[in-house]
Amino acid sequence: MNRAVGEKEGVKGASGRRSPCPVACCLDLMGDRWTLLVVRDLMMGAERFKEFTASPEGIPTNILSDRLGRLLESGVVVQVAAADGSRHPAYRLTEKGRELIPILGAMRDWGLKWEEGTRVMAGREG
Template structure:
């Protein structure tokens, strides 16, 4: 008998949209994975190459969670390899303004972020 799929909705602290967003993205890694996808990452190895150094067990967990919540989807790799590729869904792409606002805030208020500005630009 196939296992019944459970609802991926996170336990919510309140109906506040900010709190609900934090329930899904409030950990240390999830928005960085969305950022990396916006910069062109698509393979597991791409995420492990990011400067933040996400542990592989946490990476696997976050990719699974973001997939379950419809933020990213698994797709066939463009090169035809057996390794899966990941891409943002419309729901995930809708986070671009959020990440851009966080980037702009960091550039204005956090010292040492200017070098990153020149090196990175979302695709």
């Protein structure tokens, strides 16, 4: 991992926060073009590295690796033993991660209403 070299935060005291505003804090963690797409994929049932890269947006592998690392750090995601017996562990949303659903839901609704040509994509589990 290319962050967290010599710093050990993560448990609670996220230091580099721009302000106490909960929206700003959320954006400190999720404010980029990829993080919430990874969370979206997790909600759609994606668990393995390859599955995230297969999404239509085509996330670069170094970005995916970095984002999964940050999501692990912030407790939105955990790694669990893969159910299909694979040697590689699977990524799974925590309760904290699952509670991001309302944000994604609001974004989906807004996009569908205001941006022509958008449509919900078929997922692994409808």
